[in-house]
Amino acid sequence: MSESEKPAIGVIGVGWVGLVTAGCFAELGHPVWAVDIDERKVAMLNAGGSLPIHEPGLPELVEANRERLHFTTEIGEVLEQARLLFCCVDTPPTYSGDADLSRVQAVVAQLPAGGEHALVMKSTVPSGTGRTIRRDKPDLTYVSCPEFLKEGTAVVDFMRPDRVVIGADPGSEDAADLVEAVYEPLGGQILRTDVASAEMIKLASNAFLATKISFINEIAVVCEEVGADVGEVARGMGLDERIAPGFLRAGLGWGGSCFGKDVSALKKLAANSGYHFQLITSVIEVNELQKRRVVGKLSKHLGNLVGKQIALLGFAFKPHTDDMRDASSLVLAARLLGEGARVRGYDPVAEHRARKLLPSVEFSDSAAEALDGADAAVLVTEWPEFAELDWGEMAVRMANPLIVDGRNFLDPERMRAAGYTYEGIGRASSGTR
Numbered sequence: 001m002s003e004s005e006k007p008a009i010g011v012i013g014v015g016w017v018g019l020v021t022a023g024c025f026a027e028l029g030h031p032v033w034a035v036d037i038d039e040r041k042v043a044m045l046n047a048g049g050s051l052p053i054h055e056p057g058l059p060e061l062v063e064a065n066r067e068r069l070h071f072t073t074e075i076g077e078v079l080e081q082a083r084l085l086f087c088c089v090d091t092p093p094t095y096s097g098d099a100d101l102s103r104v105q106a107v108v109a110q111l112p113a114g115g116e117h118a119l120v121m122k123s124t125v126p127s128g129t130g131r132t133i134r135r136d137k138p139d140l141t142y143v144s145c146p147e148f149l150k151e152g153t154a155v156v157d158f159m160r161p162d163r164v165v166i167g168a169d170p171g172s173e174d175a176a177d178l179v180e181a182v183y184e185p186l187g188g189q190i191l192r193t194d195v196a197s198a199e200m201i202k203l204a205s206n207a208f209l210a211t212k213i214s215f216i217n218e219i220a221v222v223c224e225e226v227g228a229d230v231g232e233v234a235r236g237m238g239l240d241e242r243i244a245p246g247f248l249r250a251g252l253g254w255g256g257s258c259f260g261k262d263v264s265a266l267k268k269l270a271a272n273s274g275y276h277f278q279l280i281t282s283v284i285e286v287n288e289l290q291k292r293r294v295v296g297k298l299s300k301h302l303g304n305l306v307g308k309q310i311a312l313l314g315f316a317f318k319p320h321t322d323d324m325r326d327a328s329s330l331v332l333a334a335r336l337l338g339e340g341a342r343v344r345g346y347d348p349v350a351e352h353r354a355r356k357l358l359p360s361v362e363f364s365d366s367a368a369e370a371l372d373g374a375d376a377a378v379l380v381t382e383w384p385e386f387a388e389l390d391w392g393e394m395a396v397r398m399a400n401p402l403i404v405d406g407r408n409f410l411d412p413e414r415m416r417a418a419g420y421t422y423e424g425i426g427r428a429s430s431g432t433r
């Protein structure tokens with residue numbers, strides 16, 4: 001396919017997934033027509049300059065492909081230009097824990113009858129959603145193509161996918177062929193399957209990754225009891241190709257926009273058909289406890305936390321993003337404030353979002369400022385700049401050089417040599433000088 005022949009791509013919903021999808025398809029040479037109901041966001045994207053989200057590499061991509069990228073609030077323009085419509089609206093959890101499909105339903109309602117367009121579902125939806133949509137709108141061409149992008153590396157993940165899952169039921173195979181053709185240049189393994197299985201692959205993949213993390217976090221607790229080092233244990237486990245090394249980093253647990261939502265949606269999906277998914281229930285519980293255990297690690301050294309000044313290093317749910325959804329810092333800050341501590345913190349990019357969610361926390365302009373006079377620090381997000389701090393100088397700034405390294409990010413020996421009482425997560429000599 002030469003560049004001039006590349007079909008136009010429609011993107012519905014210009015949130016994080018939509019904007020990455022739009023930018024990357026434009027980079028591949030497709031004209032992209034992207035629609036969002038948020039007028040301010042569309043105006044911001046059309047004006048150029050900073051993007052509504054922080055994602056490494058994306059501003060450069062959007063800027064370089066401005067001519068091919070069209071942002072609008074009118075879905076009619078997108079329908080006129082593109083046959084493939086990638087649905088990227090969000091599906092947040094409802095109070096019941098099920099996925100809220102109202103935005104997906106609103107998109108479907110706007111599509112004209114006649115089957116000229118194909119809806120390509122990127123939004124994460126419970127298994128069975130595609131079937132329900134097609135039952136209600138039988139002439140709709142529908143393809144499931146779940147996204148597996150990670151925040152912070154989304155552009156690279158899009159351009160070099162491990163696999164692309166394309167689910168289509170009878171009657172939608174032609175559209176699935178088109179989707180396969182647009183992904184083909186990226187070289188990932190393409191899996192063609194039915195819609196329900198494609199939907200399930202997404203939920204099961206995220207639930208499995210969350211399970212790996214909760215598993216290693218429980219192993220970390222046992223490591224502390226028996227004097228083993230969870231990093232060494234994970235390394236040894238990961239060498240077995242049946243286990244694989246990824247997602248075995250012990251820490252404060254998983255957060256972000258996907259894991260909590262998808263794990264809960266899978267649990268509810270099972271429950272709705274009468275099945276109690278015990279393993280997933282425990283995975284969620286372990287993740288909850290993981291953040292709370294930090295309070296115990298602090299109290300072990302400080303006793304009562306009333307009036308103690310605690311510095312949080314990092315607010316975002318992981319580095320290289322400003323996303324605060326389900327961030328460990330939210331639970332941690334609330335617990336510390338609940339114990340009567342004073343909480344101050346710093347994050348290189350997430351402060352603007354964190355401020356709205358953490359009104360009782362004091363915000364600093366640098367890690368050094370957050371650590372000034374602190375009785376203890378908790379490393380919450382493994383931002384590279386925290387590894388580069390002059391920890392010797394920081395020890396002098398702190399009232400008491402105690403650190404809980406919630407991501408096992410710092411070198412315990414170096415920290416101890418710099419005068420710290422160091423507590424990691426599941427590290428052999430946690431707590432000893």
Ligand code: UDX
Pocket residue numbers: 147148149150151152206209213246247248249250251252253254255256257258259317318
């Ligand atoms: C995840 C999935 O990886 C991705 O495929 C899906 O499309 C969206 O959800 P994301 O939420 O961006 O991506 O982040 P990810 O890198 O997967 O990390 C999720 C959370 O798990 C973070 O809070 C991270 O700190 C934590 N994590 C990850 C661990 O605690 N230990 C690990 O070993 C890996």
